[in-house]
Amino acid sequence: MIRDDLAEAVRSALVALAVEPLPEQVAMERPANRDHGDWSSNVALASAKKAGRNPRELAAQLVDHLNADLPAHVESVEIAGPGFVNFRLAPTWLHDVLTEVITEGEAGYAAPDVGGGKAVNVEFVSANPTGPVHAGHARGAAHGDSVARLLARTGHKVTREFYINDRGVQMQLYGASLAARKAGEEPPEGGYQGEYITDWAAGMPDDVDPVAWGEDRALADQREVLSAFGVDFDVWYRELSLVEAGLIEEALADLRERGVVYDADGATWLRSTDFGDDKDRVLVKSDGELTYLMPDIAYHRDKFSRADQLINIWGADHHGYVARMKAAMSALGHDPEELDVEIVQLVDLLKDGEPVKISKRAGNLIELRDVIDEVGADAARLTYLLQSIDSRQTVDLAVVASQGMENPVFYVQMAHARIHGIARRVVEAGVTRVPLADTDLSVLVHEREVELLRILSDLPDVVAIAARDRAPHRVTTWVRELAGAFHGFYHDCYVIGDGVSPELTQARLWLVESARIGLAIGLDLLGVSAPESM
RNA sequence: GCCCCUGUAGCUCAGCUGGAUAGAGCAUCGGACUUCUAAUCCGACGGUCGUUGGUUCGAAUCCAACCGGGGGCGCCA
Numbered sequence: 001m002i003r004d005d006l007a008e009a010v011r012s013a014l015v016a017l018a019v020e021p022l023p024e025q026v027a028m029e030r031p032a033n034r035d036h037g038d039w040s041s042n043v044a045l046a047s048a049k050k051a052g053r054n055p056r057e058l059a060a061q062l063v064d065h066l067n068a069d070l071p072a073h074v075e076s077v078e079i080a081g082p083g084f085v086n087f088r089l090a091p092t093w094l095h096d097v098l099t100e101v102i103t104e105g106e107a108g109y110a111a112p113d114v115g116g117g118k119a120v121n122v123e124f125v126s127a128n129p130t131g132p133v134h135a136g137h138a139r140g141a142a143h144g145d146s147v148a149r150l151l152a153r154t155g156h157k158v159t160r161e162f163y164i165n166d167r168g169v170q171m172q173l174y175g176a177s178l179a180a181r182k183a184g185e186e187p188p189e190g191g192y193q194g195e196y197i198t199d200w201a202a203g204m205p206d207d208v209d210p211v212a213w214g215e216d217r218a219l220a221d222q223r224e225v226l227s228a229f230g231v232d233f234d235v236w237y238r239e240l241s242l243v244e245a246g247l248i249e250e251a252l253a254d255l256r257e258r259g260v261v262y263d264a265d266g267a268t269w270l271r272s273t274d275f276g277d278d279k280d281r282v283l284v285k286s287d288g289e290l291t292y293l294m295p296d297i298a299y300h301r302d303k304f305s306r307a308d309q310l311i312n313i314w315g316a317d318h319h320g321y322v323a324r325m326k327a328a329m330s331a332l333g334h335d336p337e338e339l340d341v342e343i344v345q346l347v348d349l350l351k352d353g354e355p356v357k358i359s360k361r362a363g364n365l366i367e368l369r370d371v372i373d374e375v376g377a378d379a380a381r382l383t384y385l386l387q388s389i390d391s392r393q394t395v396d397l398a399v400v401a402s403q404g405m406e407n408p409v410f411y412v413q414m415a416h417a418r419i420h421g422i423a424r425r426v427v428e429a430g431v432t433r434v435p436l437a438d439t440d441l442s443v444l445v446h447e448r449e450v451e452l453l454r455i456l457s458d459l460p461d462v463v464a465i466a467a468r469d470r471a472p473h474r475v476t477t478w479v480r481e482l483a484g485a486f487h488g489f490y491h492d493c494y495v496i497g498d499g500v501s502p503e504l505t506q507a508r509l510w511l512v513e514s515a516r517i518g519l520a521i522g523l524d525l526l527g528v529s530a531p532e533s534m
Numbered sequence: 535g536c537c538c539c540u541g542u543a544g545c546u547c548a549g550c551u552g553g554a555u556a557g558a559g560c561a562u563c564g565g566a567c568u569u570c571u572a573a574u575c576c577g578a579c580g581g582u583c584g585u586u587g588g589u590u591c592g593a594a595u596c597c598a599a600c601c602g603g604g605g606g607c608g609c610c611a
Contacts, residue, residue: 033554044554045591055591081554084592114584129611168611177606278536282543285609292611319538320606321573345539361608363557387547392604403573406546406560410573418571424571465551479547491575503565533567534573 002073002093003028008088010041013062023047036226037086044083055083074122094453095441101456101514102436110459110521115156121303122148124313126163129218130174131194133225135366140344142384145231145315146472149525154467159307161235163299166215167243175211178204225369229377230527242351244296260331297328304334312341319343342470344389350396375401378528379409385476385526408480415483416530419516422495429496431505439506448489449511455485456518478520486515
């Protein structure tokens with residue numbers, strides 16, 4: 001890669017200039033301002049002090065040294081500002097980028113192996129098995145799945161997991177609600193009021209356990225709608241299976257053995273304050289029942305037996321639970337860093353500017369299915385992945401469903417459709433693409449062409465950073481940039497037609513193909529498909 | 535009271551492992567279709583990056599305090 005080549009050239013220049021100590025690494029960055037060249041390094045600024053040099057002088061010496069023997073693709077090296085070393089490159093470096101994209105393809109380009117096969121378990125959604133997946137789960141579903149895609153692309157062995165809370169009083173209430181509706185009665189006090197209860201109860205056979213049947217019914221529904229959303233889990237883990245396997249007792253025994261639990265007030269406590277929590281937590285209540293925490297600890301303990309790294313995607317209303325979960329894992333001897341809890345801030349759902357209230361009790365919840373029906377899975381996913389999960393999001397279904405300019409989904413999908421439009425046009429014209437090796441890429445010098453390639457060259461870094469920071473929205477931002485650059489190219493640079501030489505057509509066909517690959521990689525990471533025509 | 539997230543253009547948001555005049559879309563105003571989809575492109579307008587200090591050659595970015603917004607603090611799940 002060009003960046004490594006440039007960094008290496010700078011490093012050997014530093015050595016030649018007897019700079020001591022040598023910096024740990026030579027940072028190369030892309031200046032925001034194009035007047036500052038194609039690549040820039042701040043080494044002179046960063047290492048001058050330690051080396052006892054004047055930054056501006058050091059930079060000048062570096063520039064002289066580099067200009068004396070220019071690295072490949074470099075046209076000139078200049079000093080700027082307080083001591084930046086700026087590289088101005090010939091477009092040929094971008095032609096190398098094009099070749100790299102084409103050669104490595106959809107599977108190979110921008111797939112840095114930073115994971116080294118590390119096993120990562122991503123647990124998300126984990127809705128209660130008492131009803132359909134609702135809109136409140138959607139942002140976490142889109143985010144978790146995209147994080148999983150990013151990790152898989154960057155050399156991790158990924159498991160997508162859904163935890164099923166099928167133990168506890170809510171299941172009894174759920175079963176009783178189904179039974180009541182089937183008998184034509186009102187659900188019990190504190191039961192489930194949703195319309196789906198009546199619908200589902202109508203299909204419930206007479207001779208079944210309403211709780212077990214209801215769980216299966218809910219899970220089938222959840223699985224179906226999540227799949228329609230592009231989210232498929234590898235593991236559906238039932239809390240009851242923890243009980244059946246005796247893993248809860250095992251986990252408690254493990255904690256006792258480690259001396260991190262104690263009995264007080266008739267209850268059993270975890271000494272979580274020893275591990276960074278602000279208070280100790282009850283594991284077994286004085287009435288002998290388990291708290292919610294205990295099975296959760298056993299569950300995470302089991303996940304650690306199956307993976308090196310755990311990632312949990314939780315809603316903002318669960319953030320208070322993070323410290324105690326991490327404390328519990330520390331108590332079990334794990335590095336708290338090995339449990340990464342991602343908190344997804346809430347989504348305010350609007351419809352035509354009016355807030356949509358979600359209340360499970362009242363039963364007026366918006367199902368994920370409704371969102372998909374209304375705006376489509378692609379539009380919904382891209383919308384949820386538009387911004388950082390750290391900030392609260394407002395989603396107006398009317399806007400997402402609209403095909404207007406305020407909707408970025410169509411902008412991106414249009415770019416993809418136009419690429420296929422070109423392909424169709426080329427077929428009509430009877431033109432065939434010659435092999436890349438026989439194509440003269442040096443004709444690609446238009447600012448639009450160059451810009452497209454510059455953006456494509458950023459993708460490997462974007463993917464690496466997005467995976468590291470669990471930040472799929474970085475990919476969204478990049479995809480929108482690429483789409484923008486493509487629309488600009490499409491407008492100004494015809495691939496085929498009068499006034500376009502056969503050589504230029506060939507080069508541009510490969511350029512369009514590289515854009516298609518970039519778009520395909522980005523959209524796949526987001527779990528968004530793109531139509532070939534619109 | 536304590537904890538987490540957040541405050542960037544009229545609106546919605548990028549940018550945050552510190553870098554050189556802070557970006558995009560929408561909105562407003564003005565331009566561009568005889569050729570691959572004008573669902574597009576180009577230009578203009580628009581910002582003391584919540585406030586005050588600190589660290590640094592350099593801060594939207596790091597640190598502290600304060601102010602504003604959202605969420606959470608159960609022997610509930």
